[in-house]
Amino acid sequence: MLIGNVYRPMVLSCQRDEPLATVARRMAEKRVGALAVLDGDRVTGIITERDLVGALARSADPAGENAAAYASPHVRTAGLDEDSQEVARRMLDADIRHLPVDDHGRVVGMVSMRDLLALETWAS
Template sequence: MLISNVYRPMVFGCQADDRLPEVARRMVEKEVGALAVLDGEKVGGIITERDLVEALAAAADPASQEAAAYTSTQIRTAALHEDSGEVARRMLEAGIRHLPVDDRGRLVGMVSMRDLLALETWAL
């Protein structure tokens, strides 16, 4: 199945200078495990639940930390026309659970391992 049939066609984000408690609140509010980190209107990276856990473990005062300090900037993406099985393999190999979805250079949503697992489960 194509990623275009699986991904969540919404982009939830935060600003690079948002403090981590605000990032966590936004994840809870939107019921997502990752946010696009925006630098103005440009996507500068992605921050995940794992990044928040790392901040809690590493920072003396995680509440004072900005999202940019824990943002993954090496962004990998999935394209709308890609096969979901291939995208799942890439995510497993890279050890990531969330992947931004790109349509001709424009961020259009996010796909998660949970989305791909649900697809696999429903296909049975």
């Protein structure tokens, strides 16, 4: 199945300079495990629950640190027309659980391992 049929078509995000505490609250309120990190309207990274845990483990002060300091700067994406099994393989190989979905260079949503697991479970 194509990613375009699986992904969540909304971009939940934060700005690079937002405090980690604000980022964590947004993730909890929206019940998501990752946010796209933006510089204006350009995606410059992704911040995940793992990144927040890492920040706390290094004794970071969530009120004094910003999203850019802990976000993964190497943003991989999935295209709308990519096969979901191939995307799942790439995510497993890279040990990542969330991928922004892009449509001709514009981020249009996010796909998670949970989304792909649900697809596999319900398709069986």
